[in-house]
Amino acid sequence: MLKKAPKEDFNITQLDLFEILNQMGEWCYIRNKHYEVVYQNPSMKRDLGIWEGRKCYEMIYGALAPCPWCDNEYWLSGKSLKRHFRVKNADKIITSTFIDLSFVGADDGLLVISHDVSDLIKDIELKAEKEKVYRNLFEHLPCGVYVSTSSGKFLEVNQALVNMLGYSSKEELLSIDITKDLYVDPHERKIFQGIVEAKGFVDGYELNFKKKDGSIINVILSSYVTEKTANGEKTYQGIILDVTHIKEIEKKLFARDLFMKNVINSSADAIIVVNLAGNILLLNPSAYELLSIPADFPKGELTIIRFMKKEDRKRILSSLAAQNSQGRLGPLRVELFDLRGQSVPVELTASLVSLETGEKGCMAILRDLRPSLELQQTLERTKTQAALSEKMASIGRLAAGVAHEINNPLGAILMQAYLALEKMPQDSSAAPHIQKVIKQAERCAGIVKKLLEFAREREPKQTSLNVGHVINQVLDFFEHHPLFHNISITKHIPEDLPSIKGDLTQLQEVFLNIVVNAAEAMEGKGELIIEAKQTNGYVEVRISDTGPGVPDSLKERIFEPFFTTKGDKNGTGLGLAVSHGIVTAHGGEILVGDRPGGGACFSVRFPVAVDA
Incomplete structure (x- = not known):
């Protein structure tokens, strides 16, 4: 039996063994066949304490009996074996080598050399766990x-x-x-x-x-x-x-986006999208047309401030932001301005939208009100013209009756006045008075004649006419007239104006009346502007002057018979009334308005000849 003994009791081989074991960093201990620890090297004593004289299974496992796999006969037969152990007392995993000590003369001794493999085992276990995780992830x-x-x-x-x-x-x-x-x-x-x-x-x-x-x-x-x-x-x-x-979802989204794009692009109403900074992000073709924006205009330079008054934009954004608006507004009427600065009245409907960037924006649908306003104005003009025509017809019938009633006694007055003048001595003091009677009676006869012409419904002699030529003929009448010496005449009449059907004499009378009225309104000093163009199946002539213009309160009465602003001595008030009747008989219309910058503007429109 191997016992712990002083060094001098061992032979040189045993002493060498102990020296070697004492220098080793691994745990080394020797037990006898009774499982008693008879030797520990310093490394083991440091980590586990002193167990010499106690059972090895108590030291390693804290057990009360030998390990079931531990067989003394196997170990003491000169064989060795490696095995892994978990040391409870030190919380380590060791790999131990069991060596029979008979080679040093200890026939019942067993040397156990243990190496700490805790870190290695932990790495192996960690790798195995990771492998398990990766495999689980791979599969799932x-x-x-x-x-x-x-x-x-x-x-x-x-x-x-x-x-x-x-x-x-x-x-x-x-x-x-x-x-x-x-x-x-x-x-x-x-x-x-x-x-x-x-x-x-x-x-x-x-x-x-x-x-x-x-x-x-x-x-x-x-x-x-x-x-x-x-x-x-x-x-x-x-x-x-x-x-x-x-x-498949992308295809559906693309189809939906394409559909929405086609809807937006084919909309007759203008559609624009702006961010809260006022930058225009989207315009459909109708918006480009409404705002007169060229297709190649840089999109980055388009801001809503270019087209809308600042106060209107502020009012719209405030209304959209209001709690009771639910992010929607309209319809309401707003005045926009196209890229040329021209006023564009629109009906606006707006709503808040989320943009691709996540910020809020505003989408507006703009309906051009100009066609409807023009239609409304046309209907009002038509209604006014119908009422005026009816009124003129009534006045015409009245004038015809009055003219016939006045014409007979007026003829008798003239006849008696001429007879009295013939029988009267040339040096008679009454002769001048009789001559004044004749002059005033002839003036009355002239008025009666115009009344009869105004009342007479005479069909115009329809011939193919060029309005520009008719105007030039009228202006030729006044080439040397004193009233026009200090009047500058500007004409903008295209050579390729289409022809109209009309009575040359009657149309000359219409333009003559308007031109003379303009010259008299300017008192022989100013500028007369005559413009002509084709528009919507009509030839339109605009005659403007730089006179005082026609007050709004008088515009509705200016085409009435006997209405004049010249006083009793300078006009009968029938010129424009006759002109109105002529133009209406030709299927046209005559309107009065204001010239930008001051003055009156008469607009006369005649339908283009069918065969023009």
Whole structure:
């Protein structure tokens, strides 16, 4: 039996052994066949304390009986063995080597040398746990994960890829030829391999795969080159995403966006979208037309301030932001200004929208009110013209009756006055008085004649006429007239004006009346502007002067018979009334307005001849 003894009791071999054990950093202890610890080296004493004379199983395991696998006959037969242990007293994992000490003369001694492998075992356990986590992640990822060879065989696939491609098991999928059975276009496989081997990876490569049943799916493939196989072949690892459903949604969204774009672009109303800073982000073709914006105008320079008064923009934004507005506004009437600065009245409907950037913006639908306002004005003019025509007809009938009643006694007065003048001596003091009677009676006769002409419904002699030529003929009458010596006449009459149907004499009378009235209003000093153009099936002539103009209160009466602003001595008030009747008989209209900058403006419109 081996006992702890002074060094001098051991032979040199035993002394050498103890010296070696004492220098070792590993745990070393010797026990006898009764499991008693008879020696501990300093390293073990430092970590576990002194256990000499106590049982080894108490020291290592804290147990009350020998370890079940520990067999004295086996150890003491000259054999050795390595084994891992968890030391409860030191919370370490050790690997121990058991050595029979008979070679040093201790026939019942067993040397145990233990090495601390706690960190190594923990690393192994950690790697195993990670491997388990990775394997679990590999199997449960919702996307397909694979490892394949460059020749076109799967080495590893997860269940998600099996399900994605419609195979019944991993084994079945591992057996397919990737190029032949998976790729819709085998050439795509070559393209993929060329990219992945040139760059070392492929990210987000879109292509089509075949499922087992032959149906097509859209996928996104990401892969990279990994280590070579045992036979030197390259392998690829990666993931496969089935984006078929996403592609279908994209198609639906694209179709919806295209539909909305077509709706916006085909809208007869202008549609614009602006951000809160006032920058215009979107305009449909109707908006470009409404605001007179050229198609090539830089979009970045378009701001709502260019087209809307600052106070109107502030009012609209405040109304949209109000709690009771629910982010919607309108319809309301707003005045815009096109890129040329021209006023554009519109009906505006607006709402708050979310922009792509996440910020709030405003979408406005603008309906051009100019056509409806023009139609309304046309209806009002038509109504006024109808009322005036009826009034003129009534006045005409009255004037005809009055003229006939006055004409007979007026003729008798003139006859008696001429007879009295003939019988009267030339030096009679009464002769001048009789001559005044004749002069005033003849003036009355002239008025009666105009009344009869005004009342007479005479059909105009229709011939093809050029309005520009008619105006030039009228102006020729006044070339040397004193009233026009200090009047500047400006004409803007195109040579290619279409012809109209009309009575030359009557149309000359119309323009003569207007021109004379303008010259008299300017008292022989100023500018007369005559413009002509074709518009909406009519030839329109605008005659403007720089006189005092016509007050608004008199515009409705200016075409009435006997209405004049010249006083009793300078006019009968029939010129414009006769002109109105002539123009109406020609299917046209005559209007009075204001000239920008001051003065009157008469507008006369005649329908274009059908054969023009």
